[in-house]
Amino acid sequence: MLKYAYYPGCVAQGACRELYLSTAALTNALGIELIELKKAACCGSGTYKEDSQLLEDTVNARNIALAESLNLPLLTHCSTCQGVIGHVDERLKEAKIKDPEYFEQVNGFLKKEHCSPYQGTSEVKHLLWALVADYGLKNLKEKVTKKLSGLNCAAFYGCYLLRSQDHLPYDNKFAPESLENVFRTVGANPIYYQGRTQCCGWPLASYATKESFKLAGSHVLEAMEAGADCLVTPCPLCHLNLDSRQPEVAKVINHKLGLPVLHLPQLVSLALGISPDKLGLDRHVVSTRPVLEKLGF
Incomplete structure (x- = not known):
């Protein structure tokens, strides 16, 4: 254990x-x-x-x-x-x-x-490293009871997880695959786009709000254009800028958005057959209903 x-x-x-x-x-x-x-x-x-x-x-x-x-x-x-x-x-x-x-x-x-x-x-x-390195993706795959087939997931790593430490034994700092490998393990399709390893804009939000929202908006829009059904992030601060502020972000970039943003454990839990009611998916600003409907929940 x-x-x-x-x-x-x-x-x-x-x-x-x-x-x-x-x-x-x-x-x-x-x-x-x-x-x-x-x-x-x-x-x-x-x-x-x-x-x-x-x-x-x-x-x-x-x-x-x-x-x-x-x-x-x-x-x-x-x-x-x-x-x-x-x-x-x-x-x-x-x-x-x-x-x-x-x-x-x-x-x-x-x-x-x-x-x-x-x-x-x-x-x-981090929980991501615990899943990949300690628990193991092979063992995780054996726990999957509801494959997330057909769900297109775009990872949003952000900056801190990858580049704040000098040593990162679990992934490549500049070309990571850990989240995408988790997606594959639970049956989802990984979507690649340039902004997945860039800053979400959260650190700028308190003093350069417009620039922060432009940065967040560019990532959301790019992921949407790449065919993503949702973003998945291992960082709650990224989640705040990408989900909670997405309506404001949409106004700043003058473009309709509406892309759901999931936390990593929410996505994996769905594949384990855990009820969405236990995962707080109704707490998001951007509705997660399209994701749940696509998965047949």
Whole structure:
């Protein structure tokens, strides 16, 4: 049995609650045990380091140390959390050898707050990597009870999952195939388009909204023109910009859109025969009804 220290992050417990629900449904169906890190803090989504790298490292060293105290890898279902926490983990593992003074400074702050020290013994792993590398696509295929035949899925990797860490042992940073391989495993057709590995525009949204929406709109439109029935993303922040803001995006680019955007565990759960009612598919801004109707739900 696979077992992880589960770091749900903030967005999945708020604006994208359906990600939290579908992750629970998927892991339960696969027999994967999650021990939720209820005392974990927000990773900062890359903003802490704008003020202080030490702050970002200390906060996320604590998050990793919580997983280490359970002797488990830290599992996240958010690309942004994976990118931030994973990069901190890489940086501190290197600092432990090359900059022990900084390493001890971080642990000094944790000790001051009566927290377990960061040791560098756990791995930070996204749900996608857990499915591909740990559970295995062969085993996943055996669990499929409803092949998603005829469904054209366009992956949206975004940036953080692929390029925020120096080392990516599970895929190619610039020509990834992990999501597409998952699509094939559950019987869906992968759709390729240029924007699948680019930024969704979320980081720009607070200060350059129009430019952010233009970027998101270009990806949605390109995927539609390539024949996609839906986008599938491993990142809830990408989901917010591509789904929740899609009506606003459509106005900015002056083009009708309406492309459903699914979270990765929602798509896989459908192939396992899990009811859409348990996956929060009714919570999306862009209706997922066309996807469900095409699959015969």
